[in-house]
Amino acid sequence: MKQNSEQDIDRILTALRDTEPRTGMEQRILATIEQRKSAAPSRIFPWRLASLTTTALLASVFALHHHSLAPHPLIPHSSTNTPSETSATPSPTHPLAPHLLIPHSSTNTIALKHPTLSIPTNHQLLCDCDPIALAESQAPSHPAPELPLTDQEKLLRRAAHHADPVELAELNAATREARLAEDKADFKNFFNPPEPETNQ
Amino acid sequence: MQHPARSETDLASLVAQYSSLLFRVAHSVLRSRAEAEDVVQDTFVRVIEHHHTLDSIRDMRVWLIRITWNLAIDRRRRIRPDQMDDLFAQTLISKNLPADQALDEAQRMKSVLRELDRLPQKERQILLLSALDELGTVELAAVTGRSESAVRALLFRARTRLRTRLDKGATA
Numbered sequence A: 001m002k003q004n005s006e007q008d009i010d011r012i013l014t015a016l017r018d019t020e021p022r023t024g025m026e027q028r029i030l031a032t033i034e035q036r037k038s039a040a041p042s043r044i045f046p047w048r049l050a051s052l053t054t055t056a057l058l059a060s061v062f063a064l065h066h067h068s069l070a071p072h073p074l075i076p077h078s079s080t081n082t083p084s085e086t087s088a089t090p091s092p093t094h095p096l097a098p099h100l101l102i103p104h105s106s107t108n109t110i111a112l113k114h115p116t117l118s119i120p121t122n123h124q125l126l127c128d129c130d131p132i133a134l135a136e137s138q139a140p141s142h143p144a145p146e147l148p149l150t151d152q153e154k155l156l157r158r159a160a161h162h163a164d165p166v167e168l169a170e171l172n173a174a175t176r177e178a179r180l181a182e183d184k185a186d187f188k189n190f191f192n193p194p195e196p197e198t199n200q
Numbered sequence B: 001m002q003h004p005a006r007s008e009t010d011l012a013s014l015v016a017q018y019s020s021l022l023f024r025v026a027h028s029v030l031r032s033r034a035e036a037e038d039v040v041q042d043t044f045v046r047v048i049e050h051h052h053t054l055d056s057i058r059d060m061r062v063w064l065i066r067i068t069w070n071l072a073i074d075r076r077r078r079i080r081p082d083q084m085d086d087l088f089a090q091t092l093i094s095k096n097l098p099a100d101q102a103l104d105e106a107q108r109m110k111s112v113l114r115e116l117d118r119l120p121q122k123e124r125q126i127l128l129l130s131a132l133d134e135l136g137t138v139e140l141a142a143v144t145g146r147s148e149s150a151v152r153a154l155l156f157r158a159r160t161r162l163r164t165r166l167d168k169g170a171t172a
Helices: A002-018 A025-069 A083-088 A122-129 A131-138 A151-162 A165-171 A173-191 B004-030 B033-049 B051-056 B060-078 B081-092 B099-118 B121-131 B137-144 B148-171
Strands: none
Touching (some): A002 B081, A002 B099, A002 B121, A002 B148, A151 A165, A165 A173, B004 B033, B004 B060, B004 B121, B033 B051, B060 B121, B060 B137, B081 B099, B099 B121, B121 B137, B121 B148, B137 B148
């Protein structure tokens, strides 16, 4: 039995050792590797393009965010227009109501280091995208809504609406005092001991 | 930087020199010619990926065998090994045998393969790699990361364990 096991083990190991690959394996391997090599740049290119696009997008978002944090008026700044021209004639590219336009001087506008760079302001963005939103953002603030009535105020309103004479009379302090005094007197008269009768 | 033409020549020479050995290494694990060839191909793809560090590799043969072994083990986890063993056992049976004897022999071969897979990982690796008759004890020690004496001990233990288990299975 042991002899059989040894023979079987040797037989398996010999078969594993003597197994030959199919003919042309080397050529197939080299051809496949060549294919992978040629396909490699096309696989890398989209990643590079994606990384460049992402970088550009992040840079533009950062620039816009940084620009919007700086204080500036909501008036488009044109390097060619003088302040008087700007205040006199609104720019046709920004269809705003005249009352929304605030005259500005060159001192309170953003001075760009590079005039060729034209980063749109919030005002320009809003004008291009949604003029209604801009008008709403510049509208005067409304007063706060009225507070709800107190319990006493609600009672007063109900009494006035029902017009009950007793309730209306109780609203007058003098009348109410007189009524209370009269009630007290009646109470006293009712419960006071009767006066002793005098002998005639 | 390595010259492209030179690297292509190097790769072609590497494939010509080592592909047969690597194929047998992979086949000893997978027992499928197609799967073993895929593993050899993946091994050379790894070579391309590490082309800039090839100069620092001391023993290319050992490095390639180690990669091939690991890739084959990884692939074996994903395929169905029983199916491969059936096909491989069938190739070992003589066609002139009667059907009942052929069936009995196929069962014995499959039991050897099954017990081979049940061996501890290091023992199985040493036994299969030593069976290739191309690697000496020094190279086996380098591939497995053990000393030469440990390799010899593992080889003896693997064979003994395998024989014992097969005998026990035959008597049971």
